Amino acid sequence: xxxxxxxxxxxxxxxxxxxxxxxxxxGACCIDGDAGAPLEDSETEILVDIYAxxxxxxxxxxxxxxxxxxxFVKGEDGEWETPLINKEECAYVxxxxxxxxxCGIEEAYNNGATSWRKPISxxxxxxxxxDYESFTAVNYHKWEICDPACTLGIELxxxxxxxxxxxxxxxxxxxWYKELELIAKEKKxxx
Numbered sequence: 237x238x239x240x241x242x243x244x245x246x247x248x249x250x251x252x253x254x255x256x257x258x259x260x261x262x263g264a265c266c267i268d269g270d271a272g273a274p275l276e277d278s279e280t281e282i283l284v285d286i287y288a289x290x291x292x293x294x295x296x297x298x299x300x301x302x303x304x305x306x307x308f309v310k311g312e313d314g315e316w317e318t319p320l321i322n323k324e325e326c327a328y329v330x331x332x333x334x335x336x337x338x339c340g341i342e343e344a345y346n347n348g349a350t351s352w353r354k355p356i357s358x359x360x361x362x363x364x365x366x367d368y369e370s371f372t373a374v375n376y377h378k379w380e381i382c383d384p385a386c387t388l389g390i391e392l393x394x395x396x397x398x399x400x401x402x403x404x405x406x407x408x409x410x411x412w413y414k415e416l417e418l419i420a421k422e423k424k425x426x427x
Contacts, residue, residue, distance in 0.1 A: 238419060239371075240374075240412065240415055240416060240419065241408070241412055241415070242370070242371050242372060243371060243372045243373070243374050243408065243412070244371050244372075244373050244374065245374040245416070246373075246374060246375045246376055247423070248375070248376035248396070249363055249374065249375075249376050249395070249396040249397045249400075250395055250396075250397055250419070250420045250423055251395070252376060252386070252389070252395065252396050253386065253389030253390045253392070253393065253394055253395055253396065253399075254362055254382070254385050254386055254389040254394065254395075254396045254399050255385055255388045255389040255392050255394050255399055256382075256385050256388075256399075257384040257385050257387070257388040258336050259334075259336075260384030260385075260388075261381055261382065261384055261385065262335060262336050262337060263329075263336045263337030263338055264337070264381040265361060265379070265381060265382070266325060266326050266329045266337040266338070266339065266358075267324065267325035267326070267329060267337050268381055270323070271311050271312070271313075271317055271320075272308075272309065272311065272317035272318035272319055272320050272326055272327070273317060273318045273326055273328075273355050273357050273358050274315060274316070274317055274355070274357040274364075275308055275315075275316040275317055275318065275355050275357070276316075276355075276356060276357075277316065279308075279316070279355055279356070280307070280308045280316050282352050283307035283308050283318075284307045284308075286341070286344070286350045286352055287302065287307050289344055289349045289350045290328070290340060290341050290344040290349065290350060292344075292349070293330060293340045293341075293343045293344045293347070293349070294327075294328065294330060294340045295329075295330055295331075295340075297321045297322075297327075298321060298326075298327040298328060298329065298330070298340065300321075301319050301320065301321045301322075301327035302319055302327050302328075305319040305327070306319065307319075318355065325337070326339075328340045328341050328354075330343060339354045339358060341353070341354045341355075342354045353406075356403065356406065356407055359400075359402070359403035359406060360400055360403040360404070360407060361377070361400075362376055362377050362378070362379070362382060362385070362396060362400075363375070363376060363377070363396065363397075363400050363403070363404070364376075364377040365407065376396060395420070397416060397417075397420060401413065404416070
């Protein structure tokens, strides 16, 4: 681990490779698990504000879940998250013609219906962040459903921090990311 500004970053995001392989996993991270996508406090109001714009892109099951539970819910851990359909998949999930799960919020964004892409936790995945009193932890979340993404990342030689570059910049800013790149370059040169 290393310090970078007000963050403590796991070496794993520099040392491991990852590229989503949706043909292999079918977007399982959006439908597996027992909780919705983690949300930052500020994202809860955004979800409320954009719901009318996102709604036309959602499935009926998702609309029903959101209208019954709300645009966001408090999870068992006391943190905010997206609601689930029947305690399974995220209420914002839609499916491609190939049966691949994808984000209805991002679909609305891609179609110009909203300027907000999706929750930062989804954009950052497989990186997870956790805020503490004096720093934010930045870690790699390993999940067996992502094994095909690890394999593809190795084949393509794409480290995690490069795969999630846009999301890391969105979360921490351009200068933070440039520092991260310098640290990655330094670590690589000492191997």
